[in-house]
Amino acid sequence: MKNMQEEMLKYLEKIIEEEKQVARKGEIPDYIEAVDNNDHGAVTVSLTSIDGTTVRAGDHEGRFSLQSISKLFPLALSLMDYGSEEVFNYTGKAPTGNVYHSLIQMEMQEKEKPLNPMVNSGAIVMCGLMKGDSADEKFERVLALARDLTGNQELTYNENVYQAENQDLNRSLFYYNRHNGYIDGEFEDVMPVYWKMTSIEVTIEELSNMAAVIANHGKCVHSGKEIIPSDIVTTLKAFMVTCGMYDESGSFALEVGIPAKSGVSGSIVAAIPGKLGIGVMGPDLNKYSNSIAGIRMLKKISNKWRLSLFSEDGSS
Template sequence: MENMQEEILEYLEKIIEEEKQLARRGEIPDYIEAVDNNDHGAVTVSLTSTNGTTVRAGDYEGRFSLQSIAKLFPLAIALMDHGSEEVFKYTGKAPTGNVYHSLIQMEMQEKEKPLNPLVNSGAIVMCGLMKGKDAEEKIERILSLARKMTGNPDLSYNEEVYKAEDQDLNRALFYYNRHNGFIEGEFEDTLPVYWKMTAIEVTIEELSNMAAVIANHGICVHSGEELMPSDVVTTLKAFMITCGMYDQSGSFALEVGIPAKSGVSGSIVAAIPGKLGIGVMGPDLNKYSNSIAGIRMLKKISDKWKLSIFSKDESKKDESK
């Protein structure tokens, strides 16, 4: 086992060095660069297996905000609160060909609800759907789940990033959804939940711990506690593979084949069911708002160990032979 970990670490360090050469070729959103990540060369990766073993490489000491990765939390909690039949009265299940903060995708639909829970409009609806008497109680529920998934009991959000998240477009999405009956109440009960959760800060190891819970069907790989029912995790993975990488999701599924969710901080969380959770980070983004280095590292890792969920599982022998 020790030799295997050394081999994995050696390979991760190799691809880190390769990707550092390309890490400065994209862009960082202005508000992220101003208050969060401003080191274009900070490339890092962490792997946590379902038996709890972690291997990490690169600049892994820093913290960064989850951004859109955090959209997985209100979706999971809303599903646990209400069940899937009720949840999908308020959001669709379809990928989108538009940018993640688009209004036009709802205007073009007959029922005008968000296309899926991983675009901004859908995630805001999920924040409104969660049970809780106010925004503070809801964000505490999200933080509680995030702390258990990452293994950090002190996990919290970055106040500066939270304030930078307060943007007019998200307010417009809230009011559009409320106008169409998919959210109730005032924006103070919902939008601060959305802004604070996207500002939650993690290390790369905490990100791979979070991914490992999803890979382990909702069970924490360190404590053994069931944090989410397996059917909820199945829904998360389905949306990750179809919608998790914005409008690059189709090509990512084809080329990498791992359920994943990205954020504009440059982070990506990826989960190989029953095997492994992966966290990657590279701040510079491509035109789809996904990490350039992160996607390349995930492809290399997937190809190296044949991790695509669409590939034949070579570990299973034909028992008839």
């Protein structure tokens, strides 16, 4: 096992050095650069196997916000609250070729629900649907789940990022969905949940711990405790494959083949069922709002150890 860890670490350090050459070619969203990670060219990766072993390499020691990775939380909680049949009355299951904050697909069809829970409109609907009598109560449920998944019971959100998340476009998505009947609640009971959950901050190791729980079919790799029921984890992985990388999901599935979810902080969480979880971080983004270095590292890791679900010896 020690030899395997050393081999993995050596390879991770190698690809990080390679990706540093291209990592600075992207952009960081203005509000992220102002209040969160603004370290152009930073590249880091952590792998946590289902036996609880973690291997980390890279040059970023701090915390960063989960951003859209957090969309997995209200989906999981809503599924636990109501079951899939009820939940998918409020959101679809289809990928989108539009940007993650788009209104256009819903506008094209009268009273159309959000295409999936991984776009902003769908995640906001899930924040409205999940059980809780107030925004505070709902967010405490989200935070408790995030703490269990990452293994850090002190996990919290960044107040500055939370304030910066208060964007007009997401406000419009709330009101559009409420107008069409997919949200039954007041603005102040829903949107603070969405803004706070995207502002939850993690380390790279905590991100790979979260991925490892998903890879381990919902069970903590350290204690064996079930955090999310396995059937719900199956749904999460399906959405990660089809919708997790914004409108780059199709090419990512073809080239990498690992269930993954990205965020505009430059973070990506990826889970190889029955094997390991991966967290990668590189704040410079491509035109699809995904980490340039992160995608390139995941492609190399997937090819190196043949981790694609769609390879002959994959995990499907």
